[in-house]
Amino acid sequence: STPTPGSASTLRLAVIEGDGIGKEVVPQGVRALRAALEPAGVTVETTDFDLGAGRWHRTGETLTDEDMARLAEHDAILLGAVGDPGVPSGVLERGLLLKLRFAFDHYVNLRPTRLFPGVSSPLANPGEMDFVVVREGTEGPYVGNGGSLRTGTDLEVATEVSLNTAVGVERVVRYAFEQAESRRRKLTLVHKHNVLVHAGHLYRRIVEKVGAEHPEVEVDYAHVDAMMIYLVQDPSRFDVIVTDNLFGDIVTDLAGAVGGGIGLAASGNINPTGAYPSMFEPVHGSAPDIAGKDLADPTATVLSIAIMLDHLGHVEPAAAVRAAVENDVAARAGSEELSGRGTAAIGDALVAAISG
Amino acid sequence: STPTPGSASTLRLAVIEGDGIGKEVVPQGVRALRAALEPAGVTVETTDFDLGAGRWHRTGETLTDEDMARLAEHDAILLGAVGDPGVPSGVLERGLLLKLRFAFDHYVNLRPTRLFPGVSSPLANPGEMDFVVVREGTEGPYVGNGGSLRTGTDLEVATEVSLNTAVGVERVVRYAFEQAESRRRKLTLVHKHNVLVHAGHLYRRIVEKVGAEHPEVEVDYAHVDAMMIYLVQDPSRFDVIVTDNLFGDIVTDLAGAVGGGIGLAASGNINPTGAYPSMFEPVHGSAPDIAGKDLADPTATVLSIAIMLDHLGHVEPAAAVRAAVENDVAARAGSEELSGRGTAAIGDALVAAISG
Ligand SMILES: CC(C)[C@H](C(=O)O)[C@@H](O)C(=O)O
Ligand SMILES: CC(C)[C@H](C(=O)O)[C@@H](O)C(=O)O
Numbered sequence: 001s002t003p004t005p006g007s008a009s010t011l012r013l014a015v016i017e018g019d020g021i022g023k024e025v026v027p028q029g030v031r032a033l034r035a036a037l038e039p040a041g042v043t044v045e046t047t048d049f050d051l052g053a054g055r056w057h058r059t060g061e062t063l064t065d066e067d068m069a070r071l072a073e074h075d076a077i078l079l080g081a082v083g084d085p086g087v088p089s090g091v092l093e094r095g096l097l098l099k100l101r102f103a104f105d106h107y108v109n110l111r112p113t114r115l116f117p118g119v120s121s122p123l124a125n126p127g128e129m130d131f132v133v134v135r136e137g138t139e140g141p142y143v144g145n146g147g148s149l150r151t152g153t154d155l156e157v158a159t160e161v162s163l164n165t166a167v168g169v170e171r172v173v174r175y176a177f178e179q180a181e182s183r184r185r186k187l188t189l190v191h192k193h194n195v196l197v198h199a200g201h202l203y204r205r206i207v208e209k210v211g212a213e214h215p216e217v218e219v220d221y222a223h224v225d226a227m228m229i230y231l232v233q234d235p236s237r238f239d240v241i242v243t244d245n246l247f248g249d250i251v252t253d254l255a256g257a258v259g260g261g262i263g264l265a266a267s268g269n270i271n272p273t274g275a276y277p278s279m280f281e282p283v284h285g286s287a288p289d290i291a292g293k294d295l296a297d298p299t300a301t302v303l304s305i306a307i308m309l310d311h312l313g314h315v316e317p318a319a320a321v322r323a324a325v326e327n328d329v330a331a332r333a334g335s336e337e338l339s340g341r342g343t344a345a346i347g348d349a350l351v352a353a354i355s356g
Numbered sequence: 357s358t359p360t361p362g363s364a365s366t367l368r369l370a371v372i373e374g375d376g377i378g379k380e381v382v383p384q385g386v387r388a389l390r391a392a393l394e395p396a397g398v399t400v401e402t403t404d405f406d407l408g409a410g411r412w413h414r415t416g417e418t419l420t421d422e423d424m425a426r427l428a429e430h431d432a433i434l435l436g437a438v439g440d441p442g443v444p445s446g447v448l449e450r451g452l453l454l455k456l457r458f459a460f461d462h463y464v465n466l467r468p469t470r471l472f473p474g475v476s477s478p479l480a481n482p483g484e485m486d487f488v489v490v491r492e493g494t495e496g497p498y499v500g501n502g503g504s505l506r507t508g509t510d511l512e513v514a515t516e517v518s519l520n521t522a523v524g525v526e527r528v529v530r531y532a533f534e535q536a537e538s539r540r541r542k543l544t545l546v547h548k549h550n551v552l553v554h555a556g557h558l559y560r561r562i563v564e565k566v567g568a569e570h571p572e573v574e575v576d577y578a579h580v581d582a583m584m585i586y587l588v589q590d591p592s593r594f595d596v597i598v599t600d601n602l603f604g605d606i607v608t609d610l611a612g613a614v615g616g617g618i619g620l621a622a623s624g625n626i627n628p629t630g631a632y633p634s635m636f637e638p639v640h641g642s643a644p645d646i647a648g649k650d651l652a653d654p655t656a657t658v659l660s661i662a663i664m665l666d667h668l669g670h671v672e673p674a675a676a677v678r679a680a681v682e683n684d685v686a687a688r689a690g691s692e693e694l695s696g697r698g699t700a701a702i703g704d705a706l707v708a709a710i711s712g
Contacts, residue, residue: 093550122588124480141497141518146554152561156522158554162497166512192602194449198502198514205508228610229618232478232588246548250606254584262585 011037011044011312014074014277018052020286021296021343022080028298028347029078032324033305035354036317047074051096052082053286062095068103076308077279080301081286094144101137104276106269107168108175109135109245110307111252111283113235113259116326118333121258123232129259131238132183134176135248137269139168140199142245164199164244169206175272176242177210180217186239187211189221190247203244227251231258256283263296264329266303270311278311280304294342299325302350324353367393367400367668370430370633374408376642377652377699378436384654384703385434388680389661391710392673403430407452408438409642418451424459432664433635436657437642450500457493460632462625463524464531465491465601466663467608467639469591469615472682474689477614479588485615487594488539490532491604493625495524496555498601520555520600525562531628532598533566536573542595543567545577546603559600583607587614612639619652620685622659626667634667636660650698655681658706680709 013033017026034044049067056062071077077100082092100106115121115129139162146160180187189207193200204221211219222230224247230237231254243251256265265283282300290296303325309318328349332338341349369389373382390400405423412418427433433456438448456462471477471485495518502516536543545563549556560577567575578586580603586593587610599607612621621639638656646652659681665674684705688694697705 089550089556090553094553098551120480122480123478124476125478141516142551144553146518146552148554148558150522154522154526156558158520158558160497160518160520160552160555162502162516162518164514164516166506166510170510192605194445195454195498195602195605196502196516197446197450197500198504199516200445202504202512202514225605225609228584228606229613232610232613246551249548249551249581250584253581254588254610257585257588 009042011042011076012074013044013046014049014071014077015046016049016051016077016079016082018080018082018286019054019084020081020288020291021284022052022082022286024291024294024296024343025282025298025301026078026080028343028350029301029305031347031351032302032321032354033078033308035351036305036309036321037314038355040314040317042314053084053087053092056087056091062092063099071100072104072276074277076312077277078301078304078308079279079281081282081284083286084288098142098144100279101269104269104279105271106137106276106279107172108268108270108272109137109248110268110270111135111248111255112266112307113252113255115259116264116329118330119260119264120333121260123235123258126258127234127236129235131235131241131255132179133241133243133248133252133255134172134179135243135252136168136172136245138245139164140245162196162199162244162246164202166202166206169202170210173203173206173210173242176240177214177217180240181214184239185217187217187219188238188241189219190224190227190241190243190251191221192224192247194223199244207242224251228254231255235259252283262300264299264303266300266307268304268307268311278308280308294344296343298343298347298350299329302347320354320356321350324350327353365398367398367432368430369400369402370405370427370433371402372405372407372433372435372438374436374438374642375410375440376437376644376647377640378408378438378642380647380650380652380699381638381654381657382434382436384699384706385657385661387703387707388658388677388710389434389664391707392661392665392677393670394711396670396673398670409440409443409448412443412447418448419455427456428460428632430633432668433633434657434660434664435635435637437638437640439642440644454498454500456635457625460625460635461627462493462632462635463528464624464626464628465493465604466624466626467491467604467611468622468663469608469611471615472620472685474686475616475620476689477616479591479614482614483590483592485591487591487597487611488535489597489599489604489608489611490528490535491599491608492524492528492601494601495520496601518552518555518600518602520558522558522562525558526566529559529562529566529598532596533570533573536596537570540595541573543573543575544594544597545575546580546583546597546599546607547577548580548603550579555600563598580607584610587611591615608639618656620655620659622656622663624660624663624667634664636664650700652699654699654703654706655685658703676710676712677706680706683709
């Protein structure tokens with residue numbers, strides 16, 4: 001489809017730098033985005049949102065209705081990282097990050113793993129690694145449906161409920177099959193259906209059903225525990241992995257670790273319908289210990305920009321960003337001097353490469 | 357305490373070979389047990405239980421009340437592996453394995469990881485690895501408290517409930533602290549308390565409370581996703597890990613994989629009170645593809661026997677079994693000839709070394 005000039009020439013980007021190294025890596029991501037879209041004549045208009053630990057400490061707010069309404073007016077959201085040790089566990093996760101994912105119906109959490117040439121893996125024999133995890137983003141044990149009784153006493157009972165719906169599972173499974181069609185046509189469902197029989201059987205049934213519409217895609221299954229073994233012994237066997245919210249959280253951190261480190265792990269929280277803006281973020285956290293020292297690697301953020309560009313239909317700019325990253329990580333791996341570069345210098349190199 | 361001669365001189369062992377390679381590795385475990393207890397003058401009396409896929413195919417039964425009553429008359433249970441591809445998912449897991457763990461209140465699922473000298477890891481730099489996971493065995497998402505509504509339709513809703521109690525958490529956390537006291541005095545709680553806030557906060561509260569009674573034990577915490585990264589980047593940092601049933605399932609498979617392979621991973625399903633017999637089993641499955649070919653490694657089963665011996669108070673025989681295994685894996689790693697040995701030959705070597 002040909003975008004109308006008016007809408008295509010401007011991309012309205014909501015920017016949530018967040019805390020810690022988020023403030024350093026996000027500006028590099030924005031620069032990369034601008035550089036990538038320039039040849040296409042697209043201007044990036046940014047709106048900064050003051051969200052995260054800083055705002056919470058000052059105001060006690062995580063994400064107001066007004067913030068939500070303003071965010072919703074954008075084409076996409078770039079988020080760095082939120083959190084610092086002074087915020088109680090769960091406050092920003094439930095009140096900000098998950099609230100955005102749920103409110104904007106980011107039912108696809110897309111997390112690619114690719115071991116770039118020259119990048120070292122903690123595995124002795126990593127082999128080729130090029131797969132993508134399609135993690136469900138709006139259901140499962142993440143729904144916040146838990147509680148406790150006799151809290152704080154010796155008789156406390158605490159529950160957590162995983163909620164899964166056919167509608168919710170089918171839409172993410174469909175997305176995963178589409179990814180598989182555009183890749184190596186292999187899809188692996190990850191669950192634990194021998195124990196979590198109800199949720200597990202729902203996933204199985206839907207994968208079978210949607211799989212029947214994709215006879216070219218080879219489908220297999222792995223229990224989440226067995227997946228741990230496969231990911232360290234033979235990660236090259238995977239192409240597209242589809243799984244629930246919690247298993248996806250766990251599997252993608254392992255994938256990131258074996259795939260060259262969490263400093264390279266990118267993600268998109270995607271609403272494929274376009275009803276709400278999708279949100280792109282590096283998988284790493286705010287890393288307060290190295291914040292403000294120009295030490296953070298902005299590569300995961302820049303790779304998240306590539307996912308954003310793909311989602312917005314800018315396929316060539318996305319490819320240009322990925323090519324720049326691939327060359328840059330190879331150059332860094334091959335040179336002592338380059339391997340010591342800081343956040344801004346890596347950003348400079350990437351922007352220069354993207355601008356060609 | 358000095359056991360009375362009558363009870364100490366006989367160990368009544370319930371033997372569940374199960375299916376596939378279970379039938380090959382269990383006999384080697386029994387031989388190792390006999391060899392280890394001989395110097396102490398303890399006779400091993402075995403009762404074979406026909407349980408698993410074979411029995412289910414023939415009779416439709418998984419575990420009857422009569423089986424349970426007979427099993428309960430034993431001092432310990434040795435289980436090989438159950439399952440074959442012809443049994444629907446969940447039947448033997450819920451109907452046999454988990455039923456035993458729950459009915460016999462095996463609230464400690466003990467899974468040590470030790471990278472033996474000479475054994476290779478899929479990690480490029482594994483370092484020293486010697487830690488033990490204390491996995492809760494009778495609560496969490498494993499309670500079987502799930503269901504589905506409008507099953508099989510486009511409107512299906514499927515739930516899984518994680519149930520956790522202060523009593524259940526405290527007893528396993530106490531056990532973990534005791535392990536830590538007898539080891540390097542470090543305990544790591546693994547959970548996901550930033551998302552599963554109720555269950556997660558219960559675990560945190562109890563670890564804090566019991567930790568106050570163990571001021572010498574250094575306590576830390578890792579989210580289950582971050583744990584994936586630590587286990588491939590720096591597994592030597594861990595001593596005792598305590599976690600819930602599902603996270604324990606996942607973490608121990610990764611631990612097994614990086615710790616030299618699931619062929620060496622042993623486990624005990626323990627009721628520390630002695631109210632019911634505890635059950636010891638290798639972590640691996642029935643591996644139908646290699647069954648009946650003398651290819652299975654009985655080492656994980658023999659190491660499970662060492663855990664059994666410790667649990668029953670036979671500390672020296674347990675140490676003898678571990679020493680035999682350590683020497684044997686080193687010998688196998690150092691010799692092409694030995695590295696090709698089959699199930700029975702490994703069993704022979706271990707028995708000879710234990711009998712010393
Ligand atoms: C911070 C946390 C809530 C989040 C999650 O669990 O999804 C993070 O681990 C992630 O993977 O994006
Ligand atoms: C077979 C299955 C029910 C079991 C579990 O999930 O506990 C297994 O994976 C294990 O770790 O012992």
